[in-house]
Amino acid sequence: MFNFAKTAVLMAAITALFIIVGGMIGGEQGMLMALLMAVGMNFFSYWFSDTLVLKMTNAQQVDERSAPEFYAMVKELAERAGLPMPKVFLIDEAAPNAFATGRNPENASVAATTGILKVLSRRELRGVMAHELAHVRHRDILISTIAATMAGAISALANFAMFFGGRDSDGRPHNPIASIMVAILAPLAASMIQMSISRAREYEADRGGAEISSDPEALARALEKIHAYAQGTPFHAVERHPETAQMMILNPLSAGGLAQLFSTHPPTEERVARLLSMAKDGAYPGAE
Incomplete structure (x- = not known):
């Protein structure tokens, strides 16, 4: 429940940031224009991203x-x-990884690489x-x-401010230095919030997956094995299409240091520690 609450707070934060930045830079009209642009871009992504990512990763559908x-x-x-039975895909890549896609449970797909089937035991793959x-x-x-819609709208507003300067609701120009600062910092803040939402969802999927399988240790x-193998095994499809990296169970393109602020996934060590704590405490359905 904590990560659900965290997601709600972060969603509220990115919405509030959009309203504040929109009001500062473009007024009500500019804010509405930016939101419509972002909604248009992400409408296509929401309905067709599953087909696109499966094609980008060369996933092949399999059956019984x-x-x-x-x-x-x-x-x-x-x-x-x-859940309804999702479509099942395999990706001919040595790098061990997996992802899910689809706009709802009735239109979902799950995919795994051939590498993960070789590296993991049946229990771990489960x-x-x-x-x-x-x-x-x-x-x-x-x-x-x-989240991407709101972040995209904020970036659109920031680009508007960079080229045209910010204006208040009465059309008067803002201080140009303040407009530049907002144009630079607002997209960074939006990206950090968006990535925080992504990390919260990964923690929640770890918890949910442990409950579904009744085996958090697995x-x-x-995750430990995938992390170890990913260090020296390139995921060619993801390298060609880095925008798909955020969908994987472990981001094969992630970096450390300050880049962690913008990482789509939490640190593997922290994820493992939380799961092992669940296993030790029996804090999941089906635990004896």
Whole structure:
């Protein structure tokens, strides 16, 4: 519940930032124009991003005949999660990773690389796929799209200010230095909030996946293995299309240091520690 509450607070924060920046830079008309631009861009993303990302990663759909064990695993977990059976895909890449996509549980897809099937044990793979189904159950694609819409609108307003300067609701120009500062800092703040929302959703998907599988330790061990293998195994499709990295269970392009502020995923060590704490405390359904 903590991460759900955190997400709600962050969503409120990015909405408030949009209202403040919109009022400072473009007034009511500029704010409305920026929002409409962002909604238009993200409307397409919301409805068609699943098809695009599957094509970008060269994912191939499989069924109970072409991948019987993997398909049966996803089916069992979907039933445990109370979800419709998603479409199942495999990606011919050595890098171990997986993701979920789709605008709602009725139009969801889950995908895994051939590398993750080789690297992980059946128990660990089950934990990973439960995590991805938790994203589906939590409708994280919708949440991410809304956050991206607000962040995109703020960036559009900032670009407006950079080229034309900010104006108040009466059309009077703001201090040019203040407009430049807002134009620079507002998109950074919006990106940080957006990434914080993404990290909160990853924590929540870890928790939800542990509940679906009733095995948080399996997911913890899987994350450790994926993290270790990802260091020296390139994910070629993601390198060609870095915008898909945020969808993976572990971002193969992530960096440390200050870049962590803009990371789409929490530190692997922290995720593992939380999952192992759940396993130790028995803080999940099905625990004895």
